[in-house]
Amino acid sequence: MFFLGKKPQPGVSGTTTARGQAAEDQALAYLQARGLRLLARNYRTPGRGGGEIDLILQESNGTVVFVEVRSRSSTGFGGAGGSISAAKRQRVVLAAQHWLLQHGAGQACRFDAVLLNGAQLEWLPAAFDAG
Template sequence: MPSGAAAEDRAAAYLKRQGLKLLARNWRCRAGEIDLVMQAGNALVFVEVRSRASVAFGGAAASITPAKQGRLIRAAEHYLLQHPSHLPCRFDAVLIDGDNLQWLRNAFEAPA
């Protein structure tokens, strides 16, 4: 299983090949951390990267719990306070299970 940094490197490289532009990596605030902040066309994308050696116990997807989603949403709110944007936002996830990489667009939504 790749380290967190290696998984983020792999995810960032993959997303760049898909046409996204990297704006920030490991952006931190009191509320938490955002692995990757990217721009996809006219959208601001907050990306959570999760890596697991296998799909046992639910794999990488199962590790993005409602509590984790809440921390990501709060961190994104802080990011937007410091970096105002008129672009629509979304939350994506890059899941790495062993050698398999899966990109989930709109992995979850912030409550209205």
């Protein structure tokens, strides 16, 4: 097989990556329009099996908001929200704990989700907790 430019990674579709990036861009614009300030994007913990946080923002009152962005073309199979498993939530919580240790462990925080089902965007503040 011949590739022009960078060889794609196994199991990673360029169109899937592009759709995910576009969903994060849309979520970020939506949240910034509501007054949240971007602190970090695609934050990853070091090491194997670590977590990743799509967006880390801050509200005007100082609350740090860890955001999981999910996009699905339809609501079948639970839609975008149905894809946030307990294991995924746990990885996000662990990554958030790591981020807070580096950037201010005493700050108030919460875990939000932005769901894109087709063209419909839904913001779920406090979608899950660290428990």
